[in-house]
Amino acid sequence: MVAVGVLACTVAMLGSGATSIAEQPAGSALVVEGEVSSSAQAFIDRQNRFGAMETGPERIDLYADAIFDEHSTLWEAAGSVIQGRAAIRAAITGSLTKLPSFRMGPTRIAVDGNVVLYGAHNEVTVQGNAISYPAIYRVVLGDDGRVIQGHRYYDRYTWFSGLDPELESLFEGVRDTTGRLPGTGAAPDDPTARAAAWNARDAAALVAPTGNAPLTGTGLGDGRLGTPGGKVTYLQRLFGSVTSLHVEPGQVVRTREADYYEWYGTVTTPDRPSPTSFGIIERFDRRNGWTLYFDTLPLIAGPAKVAELYGRL
Template sequence: MGKGRRGLVGIAMATAVVAATVTVTTAQAQPRGVTDAVRSDCPTVRAKVDRLEGRITPNACAFMQRQITFGELPTGTPPAYGDLGHPRVRAYLDIFDPEATLWEAGGEPQRGRTAIGTSITGSLALAPSLAYRGTDVVADGSTVMFGQWNEVTLKGRTIAYPQIARNVLGDEGRTLQARRYYDRAVLFQDTLPGDAPAPLFAGIADSGEPGAGTPGVLGGEEVPDRLAAWNAEDVDALLARTAGARLSGPGLDTPLTTEAGKRACLERLFATADLHLKAGQVAEGTTTTYVEWYGTASGDMGTGIPFGIVERFGPAGEWELYFDTLPLVADADTIRTLFRKLAS
């Protein structure tokens, strides 16, 4: 891709896209609970996000403040490609440790501030309107799962979408290792409707009666069994733990509440790709848990594709999946062509 296009695959597009039209997620809709009352730990962040839970260290607070600053700061005149001195680029790089790595779906990790900063200059040149706010955030010591609701204009279309920014922090709360979980496929549905690949979960819908039971928040001790279920494509095990939960995920216009609907969604995923995942980070809050699975996917579109999933288990029976469907429905050449067309 040309210089001005590289950044679109970068952090500005780091999303877990549910729909090109705004869809309110459970993290946005749920009211603040008693555990979200004003507290002395990082009150400036609490005032800016929908929900903040977990072990909030001074480093975590410093990170979240920088994350919010970048999301709110207007781009102004877009940066030239590689201009690391642009005010918004500087605010972005302030999030990262000089030796940081940043991984985004379908690619290899970017290493160091020069590579990371260069990527964001391309993104902001293409989509200077990018802005976001914090939604459901869990800090667990040096691990922060930062839920975001992003808005950006592409080809005259305003696209709103959620994202999970997963960060492992070092000194001064700067990110040592970042991974972004999002679905790029939806970027093309309204902007390039004639070229966009068919959505992975097209036609998936509820049928039958809603499931019963209260799933509760996943505990860290359950991670080994949960990981085994994902790698074994054990739909029964995955659903047994989430009976009664509402499943939200990329390409699903509304949450699935019936076992039949959730089963069809998982079976479609497993029929499309073989997943080879490892346990990543876990962030446990008072009412919310995020769990990360990271590895590769293989299928008709390629083998060994860098791939990951974040699951969110929420206080009101939410079960949310964040991952990129694009490399599962389009090969590498097609993806490059789509981004070239989007940037033209």
């Protein structure tokens, strides 16, 4: 799965678009949360250049040499960790050769010390079809602003649904329903309880502390779920696709506007009986909103199917 892993781990990883309004999706503007350190600013500036550049040797050099540390690691769901600058260079070269049209425009950047979360609007043309999709990228930076560790979160279902109409849409038909939930559940700021709820696949415990906060994120498009029943149904659909889930707390980013929690570990599914790397990011904003970021592709397709899908690119 080397070719698949290279493409899967790097087509969009960590690049950003220019911060001008012209580079943003229609009707949006870049939002920056937290105090931007000098290292974070250096990273952001390099990312902005990469996202706006035409594909060519200069773009690859910027990505491999300026954005990443010599000993960087790079990961996405169900992929192997790419280690070191040389491997990252090979990966991005293969990715941009396959999909040279890739562009990224940042929509929301959150900074907490040397950790940056990069929310983005991604665009790419796949077999003549223009595709856009949201993503969030979590990076840990060195003092010089180069990435030491990068994780990416976006739903690759958006890439392949147009190439394979039979590919399952995991959250199709999920709607708000009536009903209340007992108890207070696993609060976001209690990582032990929250991790236990994720690992137990306890939808009610995860939803209860969110109250009336609307849920947005993966599989919902521009929609949202506003009732506890709708949010529980959403998580039950997620949990119904897996046979086990084991995650532990990853990075936490806190700003005046929101708290972000990363959950990182493994998942098994009927088509993936061996533990497969997986992760989730939760965002809780101060205005009572809840957003989830994760990739459904490894939940709806086994390794052979994923390899087949990448072969269609």
